[in-house]
Amino acid sequence: xxxxxxxxxxxxxxxxxxxxxxxxxxxxxxxxxxxxxxxxxxxxxxxxxxxxxxxxxxxxxxxxxxxxxxxxxxxxxxxxxxxxxxxxxxxxxxxxxxxxxxxxxxxxxxxxxxxxxxxxxxxxxxxxxxxxxxxxxxxxxxxxxxxxxxxxxxxxxxxxxxxxxxxxxxxxxxxxxxxxxxxxxxxxxxxxxxxxxxxxxxxxxxxxxxxxxxxxxxxxxxxxxxxxxxxxxxxxxxxxxxxxxxxxxxxxxxxxxxxxxxxxxxxxxxxxxxxxxxxxxxxxxxxxxxxxxxxxxxxxxxxxxxxxxxxxxxxxxxxxxxxxxxxxxx
Numbered sequence: 509x510x511x512x513x514x515x516x517x518x519x520x521x522x523x524x525x526x527x528x529x530x531x532x533x534x535x536x537x538x539x540x541x542x543x544x545x546x547x548x549x550x551x552x553x554x555x556x557x558x559x560x561x562x563x564x565x566x567x568x569x570x571x572x573x574x575x576x577x578x579x580x581x582x583x584x585x586x587x588x589x590x591x592x593x594x595x596x597x598x599x600x601x602x603x604x605x606x607x608x609x610x611x612x613x614x615x616x617x618x619x620x621x622x623x624x625x626x627x628x629x630x631x632x633x634x635x636x637x638x639x640x641x642x643x644x645x646x647x648x649x650x651x652x653x654x655x656x657x658x659x660x661x662x663x664x665x666x667x668x669x670x671x672x673x674x675x676x677x678x679x680x681x682x683x684x685x686x687x688x689x690x691x692x693x694x695x696x697x698x699x700x701x702x703x704x705x706x707x708x709x710x711x712x713x714x715x716x717x718x719x720x721x722x723x724x725x726x727x728x729x730x731x732x733x734x735x736x737x738x739x740x741x742x743x744x745x746x747x748x749x750x751x752x753x754x755x756x757x758x759x760x761x762x763x764x765x766x767x768x769x770x771x772x773x774x775x776x777x778x779x780x781x782x783x784x785x786x787x788x789x790x791x792x793x794x795x796x797x798x799x800x801x802x803x804x805x806x807x808x809x810x811x812x813x814x815x816x817x818x819x820x821x822x823x824x825x826x827x828x829x830x831x832x833x834x835x836x837x838x
Contacts, residue, residue, distance in 0.1 A: 513728050536810070555756070555757070557757040566750075569731045572591070574653070576626075601616050611833070627643065634667040637686065645682055654683065660688055686749050719749040724752030
C-alpha cells in the first residue's frame, strides 16, 4: 500500500481532492488567459504555472476564515483558495467594471478583495511585506488569534521592504508568515546572480525567526511547513520565513521572451516535476483520485472556466468617468 502522507497530516481524502482541484483550476484559468492574450482579447498575463503546489498547499494550512493574505502577482492559486472566483479573475483579465480587485483600473495580478481578507497589492515588488507585518501587529495588539501570510518571489527578497519588514516582525515577534516562492529567476536574472547566500531562508536567523527551505512542488510538504509556522505564530513564538523551491514554466509575463535567457531543455526538465501531474499520481496510487472522480473534476473545471470567460468577455467596461473614483487631490 502506498504511503498515505496526507492522513498523517490530518488531511482527509476530501481535503486533498480539494487541494488538487484548486491547483488544477488555477492552471486551467492561467492557460485560458494565455489563449485569450494570444488571440488579442486580453492585454496581459503574469502566470502561476509551475507554482500552484506552493500556493495552494500553503493556503490550505491557514485558517481561511480569519487569516489575512498579502499575495504577490503570481498567486492565482492563493487567491482562489481564499475565495476569489474564476469569474472574479476573468473580470480582472478583461479589465471590466465588475473586477473586484480594481474595477478594471489595474493590470491582472494586482489582487485585493476585502471580504476575503486579501490585502491589496501594487506594482512595486515587495511592498506587500510591510503591509502584512502591519496586519500582524494589529492582530497582536487586538489579541486576535490570526496570522498574516505574505508571498513574494526570490528576486523580491533583495528589496529593502523585505529586510525592514522581517526585521520589524522579528523584533516584535509578530504572527506573520513570509513565503518566498523561489522559481529560480527574477525575470531574466538566475538565482546565482541575485543572491550571494546559499538560499533565502538562511536570512531568517538575522531577524531572529524560524526559517526553512522546502520542496515547493509538493503541496503536502508546503502544507506541513505552513501549518507548523501558523502554530508557532498563534502560540506567540513569532514569525517564520519559508522558502518554497519551485519553477516558473512560462515566460515572466506575456510581454517576455524567456528563450533569450534560458534553454528549452531546462524548462522541459523542470516540467517533469509538474505538481499537477505528480500530485495526481500520488492520489491515484492511493485510489483517492479515481477515473470517475477525475472525469467529474475535469468537467466541472471546464464548465467553470468557460462560464467565467464568457461572462467576463460580455460584461460591461467601466464608464470613462469612473477613472476618477477613489482618486484624491491633495
